[in-house]
Amino acid sequence: MDILNVVDDIIDQLSLTLSEPSNASDGLSSCQMLYQLASHKVWGVDETNILAFLSKRLDISGKFFLSYRSNGRKSTDLLLTDRDWLSLAQAIFVKAVLKVKECSLPALHLKQFNTLFKAMDLQPSPWLTEPVSDAIEQSWSALQAELKSEFSQVNITYYDHHNPTTSKTCLPLTVLFYEGPIARAYLETLASLNLKPEKIIQLVPRNDIATKKPIGRWLPKSLRIAYSANIQSSKIHFWPKKLKKSYSALTHPMTTEIERKLSFSASAIESANALLPLSHYSDNIEPILIENLADQALHQHLTNEAKGAILFTGGGIMPSTLLSLSHLKFLHIHPGFLPDIRGADCALWSTLSAGYFSASCFYMAPGIDTGDIITPCWLPKIDLSAVPRDTEMLDGYRAIYSFIDPWVRSYVLRDVLINASVGLDELSCIKQDEEEGTTFHFMHDRLKQAALNKIFI
Incomplete structure (x- = not known):
């Protein structure tokens, strides 16, 4: 038939x-x-x-x-x-x-x-x-x-162990900090190399990220920022904290493998989860209340920034108005091998299609992951076979993005920082051909389950 x-x-x-x-x-x-x-x-x-x-x-x-x-x-x-x-x-x-x-x-x-x-x-x-x-x-x-047959072109980037300086060094880099596991892993990655970013611009949403209702409008500005930041943190880190506390059989193998295969110390991983004050990482913290990344207040703030590199940590789609600020170069770590794997859920698309996690550092440009590529990497195999076989799909999905994805990105960030011989706004890069590669979108549950089966089994 x-x-x-x-x-x-x-x-x-x-x-x-x-x-x-x-x-x-x-x-x-x-x-x-x-x-x-x-x-x-x-x-x-x-x-x-x-x-x-x-x-x-x-x-x-x-x-x-x-x-x-x-x-x-x-x-x-x-x-x-x-x-x-x-x-x-x-x-x-x-x-x-x-x-x-x-x-x-x-x-x-x-x-x-x-x-x-x-x-x-x-x-x-x-x-x-x-x-x-x-x-x-x-x-x-x-x-x-x-x-199931792994791609022949997968070349693994291994970590060349680096001895950081004994004293903290100020790095000419501004971190555009949006609270979450990714931003926390980035800060700990810098700290593990004894690097302090020159500045952290802390993005604090003026509206509740879940209900979209304004937060603390009756409070003085400084108190409103602190109050809003606390609510933001409690909601964004709800699932990481819950999973770590209640599903250690799921999360413990993940943190163990991050330590063993990606060479991040247990103390760095623990500190990232501890949500230390931002002053622990930099001497210059500039909090700003925003509606979203397209907020005019953020545009004005960045317009007044000195020429240099900005490390993007999330918070939404970066508007072209910010990317067009010619005196700034926005660094982003995408959890997929560019240009082959663009889009959403790429930690899962990467492992489903090739058997490995991957990530790429690039300079942001308008479009979906289409900027000039600095470093694309396939990472060493992460063995999560110790995760219980009866793990619910949604718990596994949340755990990957809470405990694996941030450190996959940080692995590439660390590689870039160690090997940078020029300013972070002047790194060697390759222009990306938008016609090459594939842009993926959020996975349907059946594909999520297939990807998680491959990761955990």
């Missing part, structure tokens, strides 16, 4: 219940694009581009909007909810997954499965017969088996 012919027949049957839609007055009609894909058994360049457009939209948001602008932004808040059109979309994504298999491109195949699983979550699919569902599962299993 040719399963693609079976899927084409399903698409034909679903199409019979639908009329050709008219053009959307406010952009590109999702229904019209789906209709064009359904009307062509063989997909040419136009259909391939449409499929890529719709796949990206669904992969990013997990939703279908009725229409989009040509740049991919939704042109309406109305969702595509018609069951017949959603069934057609699901069948089209099944066809895409089975066709991609023929191309032998594992990264593209992974992305299409991520999109398909998100599409199947939108509603039940009564047309999904056994031969088709079996074909999907067989293809998914075959892809996972193919990914």
